Amino acid sequence: MGSAISGQNAKIAVLDGNIKELNYANCIGSLGHRRGEVFARDKGFVRWGLEHRPPVTHPIRREMKLKQLESLLGTLQQFSHPKVELEQYPTGPHIASRLLYTAENTFGDINGKVVADFGCGCGTLGLASALLGAEQVIGIDIDPQSLEIASINAADMELDIDFIWCDINKLRWRDDVVDTVVMNPPFGTRKKGSDMEFLAKALKVASQAVYSLHKTTTRDYIKRTAIRDCNARSADILCELRFDVPQIYKFHKKKEVNIVVDLWRFVPYPTEGSADS
Amino acid sequence: MRLLTHNMLSCNIKGVANGFPLRLEAEKWVEKEVELNADFLRHIFPKIEWKALAGAARAVGYCELPEEADAAMLDSEDFLRRFHHALLEIHVEEGALFCPETGRRFSITKGIPNMLLREDEV
Numbered sequence: 284m285g286s287a288i289s290g291q292n293a294k295i296a297v298l299d300g301n302i303k304e305l306n307y308a309n310c311i312g313s314l315g316h317r318r319g320e321v322f323a324r325d326k327g328f329v330r331w332g333l334e335h336r337p338p339v340t341h342p343i344r345r346e347m348k349l350k351q352l353e354s355l356l357g358t359l360q361q362f363s364h365p366k367v368e369l370e371q372y373p374t375g376p377h378i379a380s381r382l383l384y385t386a387e388n389t390f391g392d393i394n395g396k397v398v399a400d401f402g403c404g405c406g407t408l409g410l411a412s413a414l415l416g417a418e419q420v421i422g423i424d425i426d427p428q429s430l431e432i433a434s435i436n437a438a439d440m441e442l443d444i445d446f447i448w449c450d451i452n453k454l455r456w457r458d459d460v461v462d463t464v465v466m467n468p469p470f471g472t473r474k475k476g477s478d479m480e481f482l483a484k485a486l487k488v489a490s491q492a493v494y495s496l497h498k499t500t501t502r503d504y505i506k507r508t509a510i511r512d513c514n515a516r517s518a519d520i521l522c523e524l525r526f527d528v529p530q531i532y533k534f535h536k537k538k539e540v541n542i543v544v545d546l547w548r549f550v551p552y553p554t555e556g557s558a559d560s
Numbered sequence: 561m562r563l564l565t566h567n568m569l570s571c572n573i574k575g576v577a578n579g580f581p582l583r584l585e586a587e588k589w590v591e592k593e594v595e596l597n598a599d600f601l602r603h604i605f606p607k608i609e610w611k612a613l614a615g616a617a618r619a620v621g622y623c624e625l626p627e628e629a630d631a632a633m634l635d636s637e638d639f640l641r642r643f644h645h646a647l648l649e650i651h652v653e654e655g656a657l658f659c660p661e662t663g664r665r666f667s668i669t670k671g672i673p674n675m676l677l678r679e680d681e682v
Binding site: 395397418419421425430434443445446447448449450453454455456457459460461 | 561562564565567568569570571572579580592594597599600603604607608609648651670671672673674675676677682
């Protein structure tokens with residue numbers, strides 16, 4: 284039971300082995316990265332109290348290569364005792380790096396923005412956002428053990444991100460302060476509808492965009508519900524990915540299960556009286 | 561928890577009418593310098609509830625923010641610097657968020673506010 288997991292064995296392979304442009308009418312381009320650019324991790328000191336560290340500057344974070352982002356995320360600690368009722372599956376570095384890389388390089392939704400990571404777990408998506416230059420990142424999770432691991436991961440990477448211990452469903456925020464929500468929500472297989480609860484809340488809170496992963500089998504339902512019930516102005520699939528869920532729970536019969544998931548980008552309708560575009 | 565996060569959070573107990581702002585009761589906080597990004601400050605300014613920010617800043621002993629602010633002040637470098645410091649450089653580590661409406665106190669431990677509700681509050 285409880286076989287140990289790490290970021291590595293939770294790898295997500297893309298269909299056909301490579302990220303490629305799909306032929307959907309609403310597919311948004313490829314995920315190629317720019318070559319020849321160097322990323323240097325900042326050397327800020329994490330010291331507390333009266334001493335302070337030099338200002339953290341990230342002049343070339345935006346230019347980070349996809350592979351560099353992926354390998355940095357591969358060093359993160361993952362769930363030590365995943366909780367099945369919360370559908371805690373680690374967001375692997377492969378899928379996380381692609382989600383954030385596209386959000387930043389294709390849409391400019393991360394750098395200099397306020398980003399919230401809903402159901403942050405061990406913080407992979409939030410930390411990736413911080414690495415790509417988000418001005419403020421807030422990770423929210425209901426599970427204190429996850430938040431503890433996420434805090435350690437943030438400290439290890441010398442990134443400052445905020446955490447809130449809260450049930451996404453019960454979260455009450457002033458709308459539109461957050462620009463972008465990134466999330467790998469529960470797929471709703473254990474608790475029906477939990478994926479849509481996350482999505483509805485994310486679209487309420489975000490002013491710019493919501494990035495999320497949902498099972499491909501629910502594609503039509505997601506699109507319809509997002510637009511009809513969840514305040515989405517648009518709902519586009521950016522690519523289809525294979526989420527290799529390792530055998531981490533007792534009830535898993537097979538050694539590894541592949542779930543095909545869609546990477547979505549939702550754009551919310553602006554709320555009335557919102558001050559910013 | 562930075563004061564920017566405080567500026568978003570509302571009391572989430574069922575039936576609460578307003579729930580914002582939560583009064584910050586800070587016991588321990590740290591300051592960490594971050595590079596000032598004027599574009600970001602201009603972007604976020606219209607979304608900030610100024611009185612709540614100024615109040616939270618006072619709770620951590622920072623009294624350099626004016627009582628009221630308007631967008632014209634964003635031209636002042638001095639104002640930007642203070643706004644930046646209050647919003648992004650102060651991290652509350654220990655303390656609580658108090659809702660005057662319900663009397664509920666949400667604790668902040670190791671920088672993380674606990675907004676989980678009890679069964680009778682949902």
